[in-house]
Amino acid sequence: MYRYDQYDQSIVEARVAEFRDQTARRLSGALTEDQFKPLRLTNGLYLQLHAYMLRVAIPYGTLSGRQMRMLAHIARKYDRDYGHFTTRQNIQYNWIKLEDAPDILAELATVEMHAIQTSGNCIRNISSDQYAGVSADEVADPRPWAELLRQWSSFHPEFSYLPRKFKIAVIASPEDRAAMRLHDIGIELVQRDGVVGARVFAGGGMGRTPMVAPEIRDFVPESDLISYVEAALRVYNRYGRRDNKYKARIKILVHELGADEYRRQVEEEFAAMKQLGLDPPTAELDRIRGYFADPAYESGLPDSVDRSDPAFALWIDQNVKAHKQPGYAIVNISLKPAGGIPGDASSAQIDLVADLAERYSMDELRVTHAQNLVLPYVRKADLFAIWQALDDVGLAEANLDLISDIIACPGLDYCSLANARSITVAQKIANRFADPARQRDLGELKLKISGCINACGHHHAGHIGILGVDRKGVENYQLSLGGSGAEDASLGAITGPGFDENGIVDAVEKVTDIYVRERTAGERFLDTYRRIGMKPFKEALYG
């Protein structure tokens, strides 16, 4: 994985010093809260429901054991002994003191981590495929491109005060595991005549006005990537709406201009910018690629696994995925234990996963947008030992992509923007479907819950989506069906009037009953919904 050189390290350390100075000026009164707020936000520090919240960037979701251990240390020393992994592959802490924030950043900097641009109207952490580098279907590892973009976007002087936040994802497989087309800019690496380049999508997003991004360029060569993306951002910075924060995302600009006109403006800007020498030499991407070269795989490893323990066999079938290298496997660690809080992990659990990464996964792990963790380089012979270790700390739930593998935002339990609680609904649904056999029978079913219209819980992209709203001071939940964040991206449709907290759990059960009744062999919930449409589900819910 990528390692900082002296330049990266000095920039991150300068940011720590800058934030220490800004914090001191706030505490002394030299800065008002109105002035300080955008400064702390561009460093991931929010004022949330109970305290300050710090969001720490995990670039493209990749971490070393040492970095993971630092996350546990911060949870233990400065927070309340746990952290929350987010739908953008980051981690956030809910109980941070402003006066501690500079010290936390200084500790993070010792392991090449930071909170730069994890909030605010700027280019956010670049997200990617959690199986990058280990999946057989990718045309290249997307992470060197993501790292190039990370560096370009860090403290970008022109794009620090965009109309609104800006999220970029980079993938390199036909299978989309990163909800790429629901990003402000989505990049899919593709191959043309043996050369890898970027297929670029723009104007996707969730929130109040969800949009699936249209393609704006079928191929950007490596040597043009930075100037092309710079042109795309400049058009947005100049013409994105600033009169209404709910219409300020690039998706509204692209939608109002139309993809063709936006594309034309970007091309015009790009033609001018390409002349300016903004692109790093190809040697720079090659240098970064060097850090992402395949590790030293062992050859001749056994490919078979002893499945005599039935619980272990279940976990293998559900949570372990095929690796491109014979004898190896990809292990998904579910952070969705039955009745637990989606994405939360205690310091002890984080430490244990760090240990496992160091011992069994070439010192590397990943965070997924579904709020789970991944050990990407596991010898099949080590699977049983890993499963046992995970089971000891309550992390061996065999539910990846099943109905209890719920994405949920923090909701009203933690978030000042929320209208309703999300976690309690996730817990009730997971408990209702607690029977593992029933979950497996329902098969792949992506259930996603947001506590407000901002859609941090990706409800628009859920096969089943739930949106919490405030109805005259009472929590109410709208149900939507048919969304997908994968390569067949689509937006869910609302079923009708909402439900109360218990009613929404019943409603979910009713729609799964319709699926079970109507499905044909091999159909997932989403497939059945797409074939039979909304009507039978509506009848079951309201009929």
Place this chain on the structure above:
Amino acid sequence: MVDFLSFRDDEPGQEPAVTFEAFAGQTNATAVRIEPGDDARALLPSLDRISLVEVNFPVFGDGRGYSAARILREAGYTGELRAVGDVLVDQIVAMRRCGFDSFRPDHPFDQTAVDAALARYADVYQKTVDGRAPVWAKRHPETTHG
């Protein structure tokens, strides 16, 4: 306290800047003030007679002026480029990188904060219009053009 900050060797422009609309009709004006919604590109044909462009920031969070500044510099403008309005000391480094070379903030800067901001970042990731070598150029001196 600093109510005007310049990085230029020449005297600051004193001529009152006219509005963007007025400038279009006044062939003798040499100072123009642009607002966030104005298209800086419309000034490009007149750059050789302009000695001062004021870019107004009515609120510090409106970042359109950063693009306006870069567009002018990329087109070869060498006159004074002044950020005015709700400009905060924490913004001047990014503004310098976009080509601003003078500042007249609504609320004066603290000199210590100015000095600290300017000294803070020894390295930058992007090539812009300020002539600073980005880290990729330092990493690959052999392949870097220009």
Place this chain on the structure above:
Amino acid sequence: MKILTGNDLPTGDVIWWAGDGWSRQIAEAVDVGDMGDDLARREEAARHVVGAYVIDATPTDDGPRPAHIKDRIRALGPTVRPDLTLKPADPEAGQWVI
């Protein structure tokens, strides 16, 4: 009744105006009448509080009960982590929120 709340500037803790200063216990919150906005401005300027705002509440025997669930969750803590609330020993505390 109207009560005033916000967060402590250096620690971020949820605090309530208690008449002569700020308290972490909503039970100590006092009715601010129509003085809330003035108090908020004064206390923010003195950096005793950040993000201060006035809310409606109902007086009860156990102290003020905020009208909106969001402020009841702020007053107690996350309903999904009773151990992290201000009343970790009281398993029924969460009922007050709902």
